[in-house]
Amino acid sequence: MMTNGSNIDERLRVPYSIGTGVPAGGDAEIAGYLQSLRVQGFCVIERVIPEDQVGVVRDSVHKGRELLQRDREAERRKRIELERHRDPAVEIDDSPERFERWRSDPVRPPPEPHTELCDIARNETFAEYLTEPRVLRVAKAMLDTHVRILQTEVNKSSRPAEQPLSDEQLRHRSWHSDWPHDLTAYGPSSEEPWKHCGAVAQPFPDVCMALSSVWYLGPEDVTPFNGGTWIVPGSHKDPRNPRGPDDGIDQHAPIPGEFQVSAPAGSVFMQDTRIWHSNAINQSEHERAAVVCRYGPWWLSGNEFGNLHSGGHTLRTYVPQDVYKRFSPELQLLYRHLAEGVEDVLQQESQDRAVRARAVRAQNRNNDNSHVVAGAMSVEEWERGIRERGSRGAGERET
Numbered sequence: 001m002m003t004n005g006s007n008i009d010e011r012l013r014v015p016y017s018i019g020t021g022v023p024a025g026g027d028a029e030i031a032g033y034l035q036s037l038r039v040q041g042f043c044v045i046e047r048v049i050p051e052d053q054v055g056v057v058r059d060s061v062h063k064g065r066e067l068l069q070r071d072r073e074a075e076r077r078k079r080i081e082l083e084r085h086r087d088p089a090v091e092i093d094d095s096p097e098r099f100e101r102w103r104s105d106p107v108r109p110p111p112e113p114h115t116e117l118c119d120i121a122r123n124e125t126f127a128e129y130l131t132e133p134r135v136l137r138v139a140k141a142m143l144d145t146h147v148r149i150l151q152t153e154v155n156k157s158s159r160p161a162e163q164p165l166s167d168e169q170l171r172h173r174s175w176h177s178d179w180p181h182d183l184t185a186y187g188p189s190s191e192e193p194w195k196h197c198g199a200v201a202q203p204f205p206d207v208c209m210a211l212s213s214v215w216y217l218g219p220e221d222v223t224p225f226n227g228g229t230w231i232v233p234g235s236h237k238d239p240r241n242p243r244g245p246d247d248g249i250d251q252h253a254p255i256p257g258e259f260q261v262s263a264p265a266g267s268v269f270m271q272d273t274r275i276w277h278s279n280a281i282n283q284s285e286h287e288r289a290a291v292v293c294r295y296g297p298w299w300l301s302g303n304e305f306g307n308l309h310s311g312g313h314t315l316r317t318y319v320p321q322d323v324y325k326r327f328s329p330e331l332q333l334l335y336r337h338l339a340e341g342v343e344d345v346l347q348q349e350s351q352d353r354a355v356r357a358r359a360v361r362a363q364n365r366n367n368d369n370s371h372v373v374a375g376a377m378s379v380e381e382w383e384r385g386i387r388e389r390g391s392r393g394a395g396e397r398e399t
Contacts, residue, residue: 022036022043029134030134030137030138030141033045033134033138033270034138034141034142037138037142037208037211037270037271037272039234040233040234041231041233041234041235041236041237041271041272041274041275042231042233042261042269042270042271042272042275043138043269043270044261044263044267044268044269044270045132045134045135045138045267045268045270046263046264046266046267047264047266047267048129048132048134048135048215048266048267048268049129049215049217049266050266051264051265051266053266054217054218054219054265054266055218055219056125057125057126057129057217058217058218058219058289060123060124060125060126061123061125061126061154061217061289061291062289064119064122064123064126064154065122065154065155067122068117068119068122068154068155071117071122072116072117075116075117115317115318116317116318117317117318117320118152118317118318118319118335118338119152119153119154119155119317120149120152120319120335121319121320121323122154123152123154123291124323124326124327126154126215126291127327127331128327128328128331129215130149130293130331130334131328131330131331131334132268135213135268135270136330138211138270139211139270139295140349142208142211142272143208143209143210143211143295143296143297144297144298144299144350145347145349145350145353146297146298146333146346146347146349146350147295147296147297147298147334148295148296148297148298148302148334148335148336148337148344149293149294149295149296149334149335150210150294150295150296150300150302151179151212151292151293151294151302152291152292152293152317153291153292153293154291156214156290156291156292157287157288157289157290158226158227158279158280158282158287158288158290159282159287160282160283160284160285160286160287161281161282161283165281165283169281170281171253171254172252173230173251173252173253173254173255173258173278174251174252174278174279175230175232175242175243175249175251175252175255175276175277175278176242176243176251176276176277176278177241177242177243177273177274177275177276177277178210178212178271178273178277178294179197179198179199179210179273179294180197180198180199180200180209180210180273180300181199181200181204181209181241181273181274182197182199182243182273183199183202183241183243183244183245184243185197185198185199202239202241202244203239204239204241204274206237208236208272208273208274209273209274209296209297209300210273210294210295210296210297210300211270211271211272211273211294211295211296212270212271212273212292212293212294213268213269213270213271213292213293213294213295214229214268214269214290214291214292215268215290215291215292215293216263216264216265216266216267216268216269216288216290217265217266217288217289217290217291218265218266218288218289219265219286219288219289220265220284220286220288221262221263221264221265222261222262222263222264222265222267222269222288223260223262224260224262224280225283225284226282226283226284226286226288227279227280227281227282227283227284227288228260228261228262228263228280229260229261229269229277229278229279229280230258230259230260230277230278230279230280231258231259231260231261231271231275231276231277232255232257232258232275232276232277233257233259234257235274235275235276236272236274236275236276237274238276241276242276255276260280273294295334298346298350302337317338318338318339318340319335319338319339319340320340321339321340321341321342324336324339324340324342333347
């Protein structure tokens with residue numbers, strides 16, 4: 001906890017938002033978020049969780065963490081029992097501290113469904129906000145109409161610093177990109193080269209492959225003072241990477257143009273996984289609660305990431321049937337690939353577009369492509385053309 005002798009500029013306690021300037025409501029608001037993501041690499045969607053519900057959701061997440069701790073212990077015991085059943089002579093340290101020494105633990109996960117429980121299974125109050133219309137519209141526009149949640153981590157609080165900080169500590173960064181663009185994800189080494197989530201090779205294709213989202217649950221608004229994430233705007237377009245072996249970047253030093261995220265509690269920070277960012281020190285007196293979720297398109301495999309993100313060699317996470325059945329239809333679409341005994345298929349919106357594409361092709365209505373100049377159309381022009389053709393079609397149907 002910081003003392004009155006802190007050398008921190010008190011202005012950093014004042015909340016502001018990087019969402020400022022985005023129009024409120026309708027298509028213009030979504031377009032603002034998309035523009036921010038494409039140009040700057042991030043956006044903030046404010047008040048996704050209503051102000052009077054943030055405390056309720058935060059309390060439910062804290063309770064969910066306690067339940068997950070018990071679940072993890074039960075899963076660990078079951079793995080030990082199965083391993084001993086397989087080999088009665090095996091020596092296994094089953095002390096509580098064993099989990100911290102998982103690297104040398106011989107226990108392997110059992111067959112499904114006894115894999116690791118997905119965090120969302122004990123956080124149903126929070127879960128329904130993952131389908132908030134603005135958030136889903138942004139995710140689908142950036143990724144694909146068929147999106148999934150590939151990561152759910154509820155234990156992402158920022159705890160207060162326990163003593164006054166030096167200028168050197170305040171200048172320390174840990175720049176990185178998120179999976180699948182994290183070149184050193186979870187510590188591969190020459191001794192353990194397999195201990196890695198896998199990553200897209202440099203130079204990264206200019207494609208948004210996933211969106212990391214941080215859900216701010218208070219109790220305070222997010223400010224530079226209490227640990228708002230450090231961001232380098234536009235870095236998602238840079239072929240270099242803070243952890244690139246040949247890029248000459250000091251991942252622990254400040255970068256010109258960096259700044260910290262700030263937003264009201266209940267808001268969601270979304271970032272292209274390519275963007276350079278770093279955690280920051282919480283200099284306030286309070287723990288700031290947060291949940292991290294990653295939206296990905298159907299074509300991005302989450303298996304490699306799921307194997308290691310929880311700190312152990314687990315096969316995958318899963319959502320039990322009884323929990324999954326309580327999810328709303330929209331939420332089920334995001335977690336169907338993890339649901340126990342459920343087959344994940346393309347979402348209806350993707351199927352409808354495929355059927356329409358076949359019908360349009362069958363009509364062969366143009367017969368002349370002389371107007372086409374390959375590579376000359378931007379995404380914005382394409383989207384504008386879709387809207388214009390749609391509005392003309394609606395007018396024709398009305399007449």
